Amino acid sequence: MRMRFSIAVLGMVVAVGVGCGRGGGRLPAPLAPVLSSARLYYDDGPAYTDSVRLVVRDVTTWQQVWSQATSTQGAPPPLPEVDFGREMVLVVGAGQMHPGDQIHVDSVGVRQDVYVAIVRTITACRQFPTPAYPLEIVRVARSARQVTWSERRDRAADCR
Numbered sequence: 001m002r003m004r005f006s007i008a009v010l011g012m013v014v015a016v017g018v019g020c021g022r023g024g025g026r027l028p029a030p031l032a033p034v035l036s037s038a039r040l041y042y043d044d045g046p047a048y049t050d051s052v053r054l055v056v057r058d059v060t061t062w063q064q065v066w067s068q069a070t071s072t073q074g075a076p077p078p079l080p081e082v083d084f085g086r087e088m089v090l091v092v093g094a095g096q097m098h099p100g101d102q103i104h105v106d107s108v109g110v111r112q113d114v115y116v117a118i119v120r121t122i123t124a125c126r127q128f129p130t131p132a133y134p135l136e137i138v139r140v141a142r143s144a145r146q147v148t149w150s151e152r153r154d155r156a157a158d159c160r
Contacts, residue, residue: 031109031116038139040080040089044099044132045072051095052135053119053149057088057142065091069137080139088142092119092149093135100124103134106152108141115145120152125159 047069056062062082069091070076082089094103106118121134 031107031111031118033107034105034138034140039136040082040139041066041069041077041137042135043069043072044097044101044134046131046133047072048091048093048135049096049133050093052091052093053117053147054091055088055147056082056091058084062089065089065137069135082139084142086142087139089137089139090117090147091135091137092117093133094121095133096131097121097134098124098127099130099132100126100128100156101132101134103136105136105138105140110143110145113145115143115147116150117147118150118152120154122154122156124156 054065056065059082062084063079066079067076090105090108092103092105094101101124102122104120104122106120108115108117110116117140
């Protein structure tokens, strides 16, 4: 009897807790992680020296972005094919940082009718005096929605 009562009380607490949250009890849909297999390019060369957040939805813009992103390479890699009917490309650059610093698109998805991209910038423990310009280019499912960039900053996990 006590067991059933405890389960019933727990059920009511959970129901009340969910119902009292913002959004009338609906939890926001989780964003989908961007897997490493979606990465088209990563570099820390000076192709993009300023911070950049860019959405590419057409082949002409894609060719221009790729040309600039790989312009500092001695032998630039070939342009990856992107099916712009089903996909789009996100370009994130951190601007001037230090070797070992990183930038990544962690996750993407739709929240309240807005496409959200979570961008994580990770600073290395030791700051070397040389400049670096972290840049990541990823492929994600196409959306016609406006993209909102949500920024996160972290220190590398192995820092004391």
